[in-house]
Amino acid sequence: MHFNVDAKTLIHAGKLIDGKSDQVYSRMSIVIEGNLIEDVREGFLSANDYEKYIDLSNHTVMPGLMDMHVHFGGEYQSKAEAPLKVEREMEAILATQHAVVTFKSGFTTVRQVGDSGLVAISLRDAINAGKVVGPRIFAAGKTIATTGGHADPTNGKALYDYSYPVPEQGVVNGPYEVYAAVRQRYKDGADGIKITVTGGVLSQAKSGDNPQFTQEEVDAVVSAAKDYGMWVAVHAHGAEGMKRAIKAGVDSIEHGTFMDDEAMDLMIENGTYYVPTISAGEFVAEKAKIDNFFPEIVRPKAASVGPQISGTFKKAYERGVKIAFGTDAGVQKHGTNWREFVYMVENGMSEMKAIQSATMETAKLLRVEDKLGSIEAGKFADLIAVKGNPIEDISILENVEVVIKDGLIY
DSSP, rough: HHHOOOEEEEEEEEEEEEEEEEEEEEEEEEEEETTEEEEESSSSSGGGGSSSEEEEEEEEEEEOEEEEEOTTOOOOOOOTTSOOOHHHHHHHHHHHHHHHHHHHHEEEEEOOBSSSSHHHHHHHHHHTSSSSOOOOOOOBOOEEEEEESTOTTTTTTGGSSSSOOOOGTTTEEEEHHHHHHHHHHHTTTTTTTEEEOOOOSSSSSSSSBBBBBBBHHHHHHHHHHHHTTTTTEEEEEEHHHHHHHHHHSSSSSEEOTTTOOHHHHHHHTTTEEOOOHHHHHHHHHHHHTTTTSSSSSHHHHHHHHHHHHHHHHHHHHHOOOOOOOOOOOOOOOTOTTTTTHHHHHTTTTTHHHHHHHTTHHHHHOOOOTSSSSSSTTSSSSSSEESSSTTTTTTGGGGGGEEETTTTTEO
């Protein structure tokens, strides 16, 4: 349920984490008008001066959380659980459910980095039109891969069971085809581009980390994306593939499992963001212990990649690589995104920096830091509230009690 903030609304916040400062403020007032934050002041202003009043004096109020790596429309299932086929229509129906679950857990903005094509783009438009409840979605559309690479949709199929996918369908070889694929994403209405420059864990292929884009190909991706004002997110496990992508000027490296010192230095030099997805690593590592959960070609990759991500995250954070929050929800269940905070803190990041990685840092990655990411005058009214203080116990972010998005209180 929700109601519209159609007049000035006063919120009393017992504690406030604004997304920018390292300080936790106490006894703060937030004034919302329409879909914008009008003012943030110290102390509790008189509620009598406002038409609507929300008492969160026993809560910690924070900016709406942002997850930079989700896949609405799917959740990984074991060999025994998986249906024989999943139609695209079912993917779209499930995506609406995943959006609601994610939204209720406090994530008011997500970046969908790859689906079968137009599912997230259509869902984004439905949410923006007020027809469906869910977070703001920044969508990449169909992921772009090379032949046989991670995200080639024909992997694992018999040769005569498929037609060779064309660039418009997300499979490219050479810079010319790269431009066709990127331009098709623009035509589809995507906000950005997702490419897979190395092998992946869950694809039906032997290697999980070999480079799968040439330098010329990834250069072309960035060049074409810039022409259309689109960001580029890069799935990468192996160091060589990610280094090619960083040199090309991509915006973020996703997973980064076998990132080496040279790759980290390049990321710092180029300002490239790292989106760790520790949650997915923990999930696949745990499930790799179970017989018949993964196909046999996937199991050894899951066993080796999973445990590595935590160590890479810890080293990258200590080295000074910029980090933006992302979970890969859709591998594990949607709505469990909060667990990433716990893993980040367990691996050396402070609670405040973990929260900032999901607020101001994610806003910078999306290039919307002028509108989102912090609680300050002039920004969209995206806020959440929890009981207790997450700086003392980050796990309380599992239980978000209030979600406000664009001036709508849920």
